Amino acid sequence: xSMKVSTRQxxxxxxxxxxxxxxxxxxxxxxxxxxxxxxxxxQKKILLNLGEINYIDSxxxxxxxxxxxxxxxxxxxxxxxxxxxxxxxxxQITKLYTVFDVKDDEAAAVKSFS
Amino acid sequence: xxxxxxxxQSAVRHLTLAMTTSRLSYTLDSTLETVDSAEQTxxxxxxxxxxxxxTVMQIGMAVREAAINAVLHGNAYDPGKKVNLDLERTGQxxxxxxxxxxxxxxxxxxxxxxxxxxxxxxxGRGIFLIRSFMDEVxxxxxxxxxxxxxxxxxxxxxxxxxxxxx
Numbered sequence: 001x002s003m004k005v006s007t008r009q010x011x012x013x014x015x016x017x018x019x020x021x022x023x024x025x026x027x028x029x030x031x032x033x034x035x036x037x038x039x040x041x042x043q044k045k046i047l048l049n050l051g052e053i054n055y056i057d058s059x060x061x062x063x064x065x066x067x068x069x070x071x072x073x074x075x076x077x078x079x080x081x082x083x084x085x086x087x088x089x090x091x092q093i094t095k096l097y098t099v100f101d102v103k104d105d106e107a108a109a110v111k112s113f114s
Numbered sequence: 115x116x117x118x119x120x121x122x123q124s125a126v127r128h129l130t131l132a133m134t135t136s137r138l139s140y141t142l143d144s145t146l147e148t149v150d151s152a153e154q155t156x157x158x159x160x161x162x163x164x165x166x167x168x169t170v171m172q173i174g175m176a177v178r179e180a181a182i183n184a185v186l187h188g189n190a191y192d193p194g195k196k197v198n199l200d201l202e203r204t205g206q207x208x209x210x211x212x213x214x215x216x217x218x219x220x221x222x223x224x225x226x227x228x229x230x231x232x233x234x235x236x237x238g239r240g241i242f243l244i245r246s247f248m249d250e251v252x253x254x255x256x257x258x259x260x261x262x263x264x265x266x267x268x269x270x271x272x273x274x275x276x277x278x279x280x
Contacts, residue, residue: 024149058239058243059182068234086171
């Protein structure tokens with residue numbers, strides 16, 4: 001299953017609901033494109049909902065890092081929501097869990113941007 | 115035992131089954147499809163070897179990362195170069211070998227992805243993940259390509275990578 005995304009706005013925050021796999025090739029490109037499109041529209045408060053992401057590889061991890069640093073460089077913020085155990089564990093062993101701002105409650109996550 | 119060769123590949127396959135040993139060999143193109151096929155093939159092999167769901171995922175991811183290295187960094191998508199995938203189950207180990215035909219991976223030049231200055235790099239985590247998920251990892255670079263041997267003990271510790279002597 002390749003990666004799919006849909007976006008919605010909640011109180012000035014763009015929530016990107018992701019599902020499938022963030023892997024080398026299509027999955028990483030989909031994530032890169034959606035983040036670039038949001039930044040292009042000036043939407044710099046981005047909450048990536050990874051609750052339906054069941055697989056991520058090193059390329060996908062790299063794409064998450066790229067998205068994070070790209071948004072930060074434009075004075076925006078990108079946070080992660082609803083990590084599955086697999087993604088959580090991968091971010092832990094790569095020491096990225098504390099680099100990202102990880103949330104598990106959508107309403108609280110949205111509030112944290114303000 | 116029926117097995118299906120990975121899709122979209124001109125696979126050459128040899129299958130030998132014995133009481134406690136099974137072996138599969140594939141010759142794969144240097145494409146993204148090979149990365150997916152290698153992961154799926156290794157995961158199925160691990161399932162049949164009786165590993166837990168979590169360990170199967172780890173083995174599949176380690177093989178995926180090794181295949182990524184072979185296709186992208188080793189063979190650089192060169193259609194004239196192939197990736198060899200060998201899977202073998204012995205009584206004690208699951209041994210998976212991935213070989214490319216590149217210029218040889220210089221492991222010493224791969225920076226530590228856990229170093230603070232490297233945490234925000236967008237690449238360089240593949241070998242680290244492989245070592246994290248397998249019990250033993252042997253990397254043999256040469257001018258004819260790189261051979262990466264991944265070992266998971268069938269009846270051993272389910273986690274904790276150790277770097278084996280080449």
